Amino acid sequence: MGHPGPILIVDDEASIRKSLEGVLNDEGYSCALASDGADALSQLQSLHPSLVILDIWMPGMDGIETLRRMKAAQPETPVIMMSGHATISTAIKATKVGASDFIEKPLELDVVLNAIRRALGTQDTVRSSGAGELAGSIDLRSPEGMPELQPLVFRNQTMPGALIPQRTLARSAVLYGQGLHSGRKSGLIFEPLGPNSGIHFVGVSDNRAIPAHLDFVESTGYATTIRLGTTHVATIEHVMSALNAYGVSNLLIKCNGEVPVLDGSSVEFCSLFEDVGFENQIGDWHGILVKEPVRIDAGKASIRLEPCDAFEIDYTLEYPAPVGKQHFVFRLDDPATYRKEIAPARTFGFARDIGQLQRQGLALGGRFDNFVLFGEEGPINDALRFPDEPVRHKIMDMIGDLYLLGRRLQARVVAHMTGHTQNIAVLKILRNMM
Numbered sequence: 342m343g344h345p346g347p348i349l350i351v352d353d354e355a356s357i358r359k360s361l362e363g364v365l366n367d368e369g370y371s372c373a374l375a376s377d378g379a380d381a382l383s384q385l386q387s388l389h390p391s392l393v394i395l396d397i398w399m400p401g402m403d404g405i406e407t408l409r410r411m412k413a414a415q416p417e418t419p420v421i422m423m424s425g426h427a428t429i430s431t432a433i434k435a436t437k438v439g440a441s442d443f444i445e446k447p448l449e450l451d452v453v454l455n456a457i458r459r460a461l462g463t464q465d466t467v468r469s470s471g472a473g474e475l476a477g478s479i480d481l482r483s484p485e486g487m488p489e490l491q492p493l494v495f496r497n498q499t500m501p502g503a504l505i506p507q508r509t510l511a512r513s514a515v516l517y518g519q520g521l522h523s524g525r526k527s528g529l530i531f532e533p534l535g536p537n538s539g540i541h542f543v544g545v546s547d548n549r550a551i552p553a554h555l556d557f558v559e560s561t562g563y564a565t566t567i568r569l570g571t572t573h574v575a576t577i578e579h580v581m582s583a584l585n586a587y588g589v590s591n592l593l594i595k596c597n598g599e600v601p602v603l604d605g606s607s608v609e610f611c612s613l614f615e616d617v618g619f620e621n622q623i624g625d626w627h628g629i630l631v632k633e634p635v636r637i638d639a640g641k642a643s644i645r646l647e648p649c650d651a652f653e654i655d656y657t658l659e660y661p662a663p664v665g666k667q668h669f670v671f672r673l674d675d676p677a678t679y680r681k682e683i684a685p686a687r688t689f690g691f692a693r694d695i696g697q698l699q700r701q702g703l704a705l706g707g708r709f710d711n712f713v714l715f716g717e718e719g720p721i722n723d724a725l726r727f728p729d730e731p732v733r734h735k736i737m738d739m740i741g742d743l744y745l746l747g748r749r750l751q752a753r754v755v756a757h758m759t760g761h762t763q764n765i766a767v768l769k770i771l772r773n774m775m
Contacts, residue, residue: 347371348457349390351381351407352423353399353515357448361394364450370457378402382410390418392460394453395440397424398528400513403545403595405438412439419460423448425517488543488550494590494747495537495624499775502628502751509533509591511618516609518601529580530595531617536624538591539747540584542567542574545595553581553594555745555768561761565742575599578761582741583610585749586679587619590626605687605712607737611680628652629771631752637767642758644767649753654739657757658732663719664689667732673740673749683740685726686733689713692721739764746772 348370350361355376362372373388375381377399385393393411397404408420420439425446442456510533517528530545540553551557551569559568564576574596584592586607603609635646641659653672658664671683692714713730714722727733735756742764743750750771756763 346388346390347373349373349375349381349384349388349393351375351378351393351399351404352396353377354396357396357446361448361453364453365457368454378404378407378410381407382414385411385415385418389415392457393418393420394457395420395422397422397545398515398517398530400515400530401532403530405545408438408440421456421460488541488548488593490534490538490541490550491552491554492537492539493552493554493556494539495626498625498627498748500629500632502630502748505588505590505626505628505749507536507590507622507624507626508588508619509535509538509622510589510614511620514613514617516601516603516613518603528597528601531613532593532595533620534591534593536591536622538593540581540589540592540594542577542594542596544572544574545597550593552747553577553745554747555765555772558745558765561765563761565745565761565765573598576602578738578741579603579607580610580741581744582737583607583614583684585740585744586611586673586684587614587676588749589614589619590747591622602688602712605689606685606734607741608680608684611676611684626748628749628751629746629775631750631771635767635770635774637763637770639763639766642760642763643756644759644763645755646750646767646771647753647755649751652750652752652754654736654754654756656732656736656739656754656759658735659758660731663715663717664731667729669729669732669736671733671736679740683733683737686730686737687713687726689715689731689734692716735759743768746775 348365350358350372352358353376358374362374365372373384373390375384378401395404395407404422408422411418411420416439419441421442421444422440423444423446441460444452444456510531512533514531515528541550542553543550549569549572551567551572551574553567557567557569558565559573560566565578566573566575567577576599580600631646631648637644651672651674653670655670658667673679690712713720713725738761739754739756742761745768
């Protein structure tokens with residue numbers, strides 16, 4: 342067709358790269374393939390492609406950051422973004438950064454070809470607008486594309502307990518899913534961070550990092566949400582629970598507004614972390630040693646922190662039948678035990694409450710495979726993984742919420758009928774003591 346360069350297809354999924362290549366070859370286009378952002382940027386300089394088709398969710402360097410760098414290096418090259426896990430706002434932001442079009446997965450042949458024809462048909466016009474004008478609209482934020490971090494955890498480690506090695510993931514990783522409360526497709530990109538960084542969340546098309554810290558908790562109704570300015574991330578408790586269990590202190594998590602619910606537990610996070618591996622880091626990182634009792638009472642709910650040589654949770658849950666009274670004690674000192682005894686426990690709810698929750702705009706992503714739904718006689722959508730699965734899930738949530746000071750507690754936690762609100766309230770008392 343006489344194009345000046347090939348179409349560069351950038352996607353971390355080999356099957357998508359090869360499928361697109363086959364289709365486009367049949368249409369008379371030549372193609373080049375890249376599996377990540379770094380590879381794409383390298384090929385950009387040598388190939389001078391006529392067009393780039395770029396996935397948003399990729400490990401290492403996500404698609405939005407890759408797009409920014411591409412438009413800075415070759416602003417005249419049109420870029421079509423694609424994703425199966427993005428919202429309309431993400432598409433708009435991608436377009437503002439310089440994308441010429443946005444297509445959704447699963448890809449439809451006619452949609453792809455029409456987007457390509459539109460992009461190539463306007464190529465000369467884009468070039469004639471001038472590189473300076475396009476480049477001037479791009480915000481690279483920093484030379485490395487790294488958002489500014491707030492290492493609150495490491496500034497003043499008062500009430501120091503046991504010394505723990507700092508830790509991050511050994512490499513980047515991606516996880517897809519759907520938000521429980523928003524119902525939107527979502528995903529996570531995990532990026533290792535250096536020592537003394539802390540855990541931060543950032544939007545996939547944003548550059549404002551939110552520390553996973555008590556100071557940024559916005560709401561605790563049915564889930565824990567953090568916010569900084571206009572950037573917010575909801576339902577962080579399950580991934581924070583797994584990070585606490587595996588002792589991860591430094592990590593950047595790119596997220597599309599809500600952490601995906603997956604199967605309603607934290608077991609998939611555990612599997613991913615174990616597959617990726619960990620890297621221990623140099624630098625002091627102490628647990629928080631509770632030396633005197635701390636207590637809050639809120640009606641039927643109560644939490645008491647007591648001095649202890651480790652982190653132990655003694656939780657009692659009391660609901661009407663069929664859940665009834667459940668009690669479980671868990672000591673967090675071994676990730677393998679956490680993965681076996683706590684991580685598989687899923688979010689649960691009651692059929693009588695679903696209508697009310699959805700009228701409030703919650704539980705919109707609830708499906709029969711991502712939470713346990715109790716009817717009058719018991720669970721109606723699946724068998725329980727444990728006879729006392731609800732109380733174990735409450736402990737899982739608490740392990741996540743109580744990690745929002747960025748250090749593991751060294752205390753015995755005695756809790757009765759608490760939720761995210763009480764978990765955060767007792768942390769605030771502890772922070773004031775610190």
